[in-house]
């Protein structure tokens with residue numbers, strides 16, 4: 001039998017690097033905290049087929065590159081998007097056998113404590129995410145997808161769910177007043193890989209998502225994420241589409257009648273599983289197809 005080697009990629013995963021920006025010990029410091037993964041494709045078949053490693057840039061060198069770029073890439077390091085673009089450009093432009101690079105970053109947010117110049121606290125509201133993909137075909141500049149995951153939001157009313165399809169397994173009672181909660185995962189694809197203010201653009205989208213969740217009256221989580229996606233596109237003109245993935249974190253009203261207590265949507269069991277999983281993409285037009293930008297490796 002003869003077989004064919006299909007898509008293959010390799011690199012160092014989860015290089016966790018923290019960069020402190022400081023002029024001196026006394027100056028006001030800033031930090032970024034990134035978990036970076038590198039995946040390279042190209043002329044690497046021999047490494048698999050014959051065991052010849054002549055073309056293999058070691059994953060150890062990939063790790064070293066991430067760490068060195070945390071210093072060398074200057075202000076690009078201040079945003080995970082520009083850091084990932086700098087890394088992708090380096091691997092594709094400077095390592096001849098690399099045909100494409102996918103850089104993914106988890107950026108952990110830190111907040112200054114008060115106005116203290118050197119002290120920070122980790123903020124666990126969400127983890128910011130970035131995927132940058134770059135091929136060596138000049139017509140395909142790096143694509144940039146920003147995002148966040150684990151952003152938990154809840155509203156205590158202004159949420160209804162009724163009028164749904166009934167079959168013989170349907171037992172859910174309709175409601176015109178319920179808690180709605182979710183942990184938002186959102187990823188949005190940019191039209192360009194250049195932005196003078198990636199961090200500001202990220203904050204703009206998060207603010208739009210949050211405000212839309214809070215302000216929209218909901219007849220289903222589906223309707224809410226459609227609102228959230230639209231508001232994000234309204235706020236961020238450079239975003240071509242946004243993908244939302246939102247678990248419905250069910251809150252069930254606990255029956256307190258055995259204790260002669262009323263419960264007018266006051267005491268809930270916060271269930272963790274199973275959960276409804278509601279997902280949607282909101283695009284600027286039907287023609288937008290950004291699928292390759294999200295692909296973890298097969299599309300180039």
Ligand SMILES: O=c1[nH]c(=O)c2[nH]c(=O)[nH]c2[nH]1
Nearest residue numbers: 161172219220221222248276
């Ligand atoms: O917002 C909701 N969407 C659903 O599709 C659904 N299904 C369900 O059981 N509860 C809910 N809530």
